[in-house]
Structures are given as C-alpha cells and as structure tokens.
Amino acid sequence: MTHWRQPQLQDIIAILGIEELSEDDKKIVSRARKIQRFLSQPFFVAENFTGRSGKFVKLEDTIKSFEEILEGKHDDIPEENFYLKGGIDEIK
Numbered sequence: 001m002t003h004w005r006q007p008q009l010q011d012i013i014a015i016l017g018i019e020e021l022s023e024d025d026k027k028i029v030s031r032a033r034k035i036q037r038f039l040s041q042p043f044f045v046a047e048n049f050t051g052r053s054g055k056f057v058k059l060e061d062t063i064k065s066f067e068e069i070l071e072g073k074h075d076d077i078p079e080e081n082f083y084l085k086g087g088i089d090e091i092k
Contacts, residue, residue, distance in 0.1 A: 027072065030079065034069050037082035038091075055086030062087075 010029075012021065018029065041062075044054030065088035068074060074091070081091050 027075065030075065031069055031072065033079045034074065034077075034082045035066065037079055038065065038069065038085070038088075040082075040084050041086055042084050050084065052084055057087045064088075 012025075013029065018026065021029065041057060042050060042052040042055050044056075046052075047054050068088060074088070077091060085091050
C-alpha cells in the first residue's frame with residue numbers, strides 16, 4: 001500500500017515543501033493527515049480537557065471510515081473537518 005510512504009514524504013515536505021511532491025504523493029499525504037485528524041475522535045475520558053462530549057463510534061463504522069478515507073472517497077473534504085468528530089457522517 002502506497003500510504004506507507006507517508007513518513008518518507010514528510011521528510012521531503014520538510015526539506016522542499018509540499019508543492020514539490022507529485023499529485024499522487026500529495027493525495028497520500030492528504031489522506032494520511034485526514035486519518036490523523038480522524039483519530040482525534042472525542043473520547044469520553046477527554047471531556048474535561050477538550051470541553052467536548054465524548055462520542056461512541058462502532059468499530060465497524062470506524063474501519064469503514066478508514067477504508068473510505070484511504071480510497072479517496074473524502075478527498076474533497078478539507079483536512080480540518082476531520083478533527084474532533086465522531087463518525088464519518090459528522091464530517092460529510
């Protein structure tokens with residue numbers, strides 16, 4: 001899977017900037033960042049720290065959401081929209 005290249009691409013971005021990446025590599029980086037932000041789902045144990053109510057998302061839904069992000073089904077949605085959301089349905 002090409003998404004395993006993301007750490008290597010981060011080094012290139014740090015040195016040359018994201019504009020020097022190919023279009024395919026830019027997609028890899030964007031999807032990886034969306035997944036990182038999606039992992040920030042509001043947890044019940046963090047309510048006191050974030051001020052946001054915790055959300056419960058079924059494991060099956062989380063896995064399906066990851067697959068959709070990796071497949072590019074949410075490429076049109078900005079990365080910021082994935083931060084501190086529950087399920088993917090809150091992002092659309």
